[in-house]
Amino acid sequence: MxxxxxxxxxxxxxxxxxxxxxxxxxxxxxxxxxxxxxxxxxxxxxxxxxxxxxxxxxxxxxxxxxxxxxxxxxxxxxxxxxxxxxxxxxxxxxxxxxxxxxxxxxxxxxxxxxxxxxxxLPNETDSTSLVPVNNNTATAHKSGSMDGHEAAITFYSDSLYENETRGNPLEINIGSRVYVQVGMVGSPDTKLLVDNCFVSEKIKPEAATSLPLIQNRCEANHFTHIIGHTEVFTRFYFDAFDVPHHYDSVYVTCDVSYCSLMDFSRKCQNICQKSTL
Structure with missing residues (x-):
């Protein structure tokens, strides 16, 4: 990883x-x-x-x-x-x-x-472009014999996840709250685990230019909050105060893993893995 x-x-x-x-x-x-x-x-x-x-x-x-x-x-x-x-x-x-x-x-x-x-100032606005990687596709890692699965990153403007924000790039106001869902595309016979998510100026980020949102399935900072999990998606939000606004656009990338529904080992649980990784 x-x-x-x-x-x-x-x-x-x-x-x-x-x-x-x-x-x-x-x-x-x-x-x-x-x-x-x-x-x-x-x-x-x-x-x-x-x-x-x-x-x-x-x-x-x-x-x-x-x-x-x-x-x-x-x-x-x-x-x-x-x-x-x-x-x-x-x-x-x-x-x-x-x-x-x-x-x-x-x-x-x-x-x-x-x-x-x-x-x-009256009517003053400040915004940045938010570019999903590969048109909202997450980077997937397989676990065991899990092959052929995909995950997608979608963005919402509300905490109920009813109003999806569309576009590529997406435009968000600096200081706004960004609601994110990383969900499985098909394959309900497996469970999805979101290992890491981060924002970066590049599609293939370098450590020096990346800002983690989720790290080892843990909240990586005070402006990111994991709302909850199901077997097919993880939802979280981050506040765009600390997104690197000096870039014209930033990319959101997530690393995910898949496990069998019957695998209850620690590596296949949607809990913070900081103590073991």
């Missing part, structure tokens, strides 16, 4: 760390996408408690994923303020860490506040 690697950008954390280094903000025309680096935050506020950090109020908590706290919230929620004029739309909000009494759990004040703002 080919190895792929997640491209990371590292910055030095030290005495000069400021909140601009801690908070990463990306906006769509509908949502905030805010990432707080907990390790960097600790270099500024050593006693910081991530569970006490909110987007404006205690009803808008983030989701902890590793060393990051993620807020993915609609502009309609969390007391987001909007100012408009003929030239722009300005959305404003703030991150805040509340000071909480350890015994009573009552909020007694605020440790820090960081203001957020997103500006848009």
């Amino acid at each position: 080919d190895m792929t690697h997640l491209l990371l950008l590292f910055s030095t954390v030290g005495a000069t760390t400021v909140m601009q280094d801690v908070v990463n903000l990306t906006c769509t025309h509908e949502t905030w996408h805010v990432t707080v680096d907990i390790q960097k935050l600790a270099s500024i506020y050593p006693n910081s408690v991530s569970e006490n950090i909110y987007l404006s109020n205690v009803f808008c908590a983030g989701a902890r994923q590793g060393n990051h706290l993620i807020f993915n919230t609609s502009f309609d929620d969390c007391n987001t303020q909007l100012k408009t004029n003929n030239m722009s739309l300005k959305y404003s909000n703030y991150l805040i860490e509340y000071a909480v009494d350890l015994q009573t759990h009552v909020v007694t004040g605020a440790k820090w506040r960081y203001d957020l703002q997103c500006d848009f």
